[in-house]
């Protein structure tokens with residue numbers, strides 16, 4: 517890499533971490549756009565850095581879910597600053613929970629939710645691999661939050677869930693783990709998105 521390229525890449529990173537504010541945040545006066553590098557999050561080694569899901573990806577993912585999924589319990593595993601929680605509420609999901617390991621991201625998330633008066637959205641400061649899911653139909657959202665072995669543990673828990681589960685996986689780097697369970701059926705598999713259902717979900721006609 518030349519010195520010019522190195523300077524440009526540092527400038528981009530500084531902008532993204534400290535100054536970025538995209539249309540999503542401008543419209544809602546929230547702070548979800550700025551990325552946070554994994555090393556600054558002080559979480560486990562399997563964790564990925566904080567990046568916010570683009571609204572187009574969320575909308576696309578929702579378009580593969582049946583209407584009744586809006587009445588399911590929605591979980592964002594690795595909820596960061598809460599952008600997906602906000603979008604889920606705006607899309608009509610009613611029972612919404614975010615699970616995030618990082619204390620500082622959770623603080624920002626709660627500030628964002630308060631600003632939007634979405635105080636009934638739950639935010640849990642926990643490791644997603646230790647979550648006891650309620651015995652209820654679920655929509656699980658993940659934007660590439662963690663690598664194996666944490667990812668395997670989460671998928672293993674979900675594969676044992678007896679109620680319907682829709683799994684939305686954005687930037688599905690470890691989709692092989694889901695495929696290898698032979699339990700989840702793909703609704704769609706694109707390079708940047710996987711949506712899956714378990715056998716308890718209604719069959720797609």
Ligand SMILES: C[S@@+](CC[C@H](N)C(=O)[O-])C[C@H]1O[C@@H](n2cnc3c(N)ncnc32)[C@H](O)[C@@H]1O
Pocket residue numbers: 557559560562563564565566567568569592593594595596597598599600615616617618621642643644645658659660661662666
């Ligand atoms: C790519 S960000 C996604 C943020 C948010 N879901 C969104 O799409 O806007 C991934 C998040 O997962 C969190 N994370 C990583 N490992 C985790 C774990 N074991 N349990 C809970 N959260 C975790 C990171 O701290 C980070 O905020």
